[in-house]
Amino acid sequence: MNSLIQIGLTGGIASGKTTAAVTLATLGAHVIDTDALARRALDPGMPGFEAAVRVFGREILNADGAIDRERLGDIVFADAQQRQRLNDIVHPEVRTAWQGELIELKRAGWRGVVTVVIPLLYEVAAQDWFDAVIAVGCAETTQRQRLRERGLSGAQAEARIRAQLPMTAKMEHADFVVWNECSLAVLEQQMTRIWKRLESLAPADGNISD
Numbered sequence: 001m002n003s004l005i006q007i008g009l010t011g012g013i014a015s016g017k018t019t020a021a022v023t024l025a026t027l028g029a030h031v032i033d034t035d036a037l038a039r040r041a042l043d044p045g046m047p048g049f050e051a052a053v054r055v056f057g058r059e060i061l062n063a064d065g066a067i068d069r070e071r072l073g074d075i076v077f078a079d080a081q082q083r084q085r086l087n088d089i090v091h092p093e094v095r096t097a098w099q100g101e102l103i104e105l106k107r108a109g110w111r112g113v114v115t116v117v118i119p120l121l122y123e124v125a126a127q128d129w130f131d132a133v134i135a136v137g138c139a140e141t142t143q144r145q146r147l148r149e150r151g152l153s154g155a156q157a158e159a160r161i162r163a164q165l166p167m168t169a170k171m172e173h174a175d176f177v178v179w180n181e182c183s184l185a186v187l188e189q190q191m192t193r194i195w196k197r198l199e200s201l202a203p204a205d206g207n208i209s210d
């Protein structure tokens with residue numbers, strides 16, 4: 001068994017992936033959030049920022065010169081080809097940052113569970129990179145409601161939901177499925193139960209052979 005196991009945490013938009021990952025982090029997992037890495041890849045001064053402005057034009061910039069994420073989102077979620085162009089810029093940057101973080105962890109002798117939050121895990125066929133995959137799901141009405149609470153219109157929410165594989169496909173392929181339609185306390189309980197199973201794959205006592 002490896003000294004470090006990598007778990008993929010995926011699911012639909014606004015299904016509760018980040019919230020689930022917070023519980024795993026509390027329990028002792030090291031969490032790598034590829035959404036955060038993707039956002040960072042488009043920050044001013046990053047190579048992804050320059051590439052995105054080259055591809056999509058200066059109209060994606062807001063007054064202070066940063067990328068207007070909502071405007072860029074509206075462009076790419078309305079058109080699969082545009083989405084692919086953005087993914088071609090962002091995904092390599094995300095992979096480099098994620099792999100760099102893993103190398104650092106291994107160099108530091110870190111042992112245990114690394115959880116990688118990766119919304120498009122199945123869409124980019126990344127399942128083989130992981131020792132196990134957790135899918136967090138919820139009903140589409142719940143997704144729409146959570147996106148509305150974030151200030152997205154019905155059309156914006158719909159475009160973002162349709163840009164991903166249906167939740168049922170993600171759930172069908174995952175090793176663990178969490179149906180996040182109950183309270184936050186229940187989600188925490190579900191994640192704690194999964195954590196116990198993961199710990200048996202990568203005991204925290206450091207007695208893991210490479």
Ligand code: ATP
Pocket residue numbers: 011012013014015016017018019020035119146180181182183184185187
């Ligand atoms: P995204 O796809 O946008 O990254 P996500 O899958 O990471 O979203 P979260 O950000 O974890 O989803 O959750 C979306 C919203 O729903 C948050 O405001 C979160 O607090 C809320 N939420 C998640 N799970 C529950 C729950 N069981 N009960 C109530 N609210 C919840």
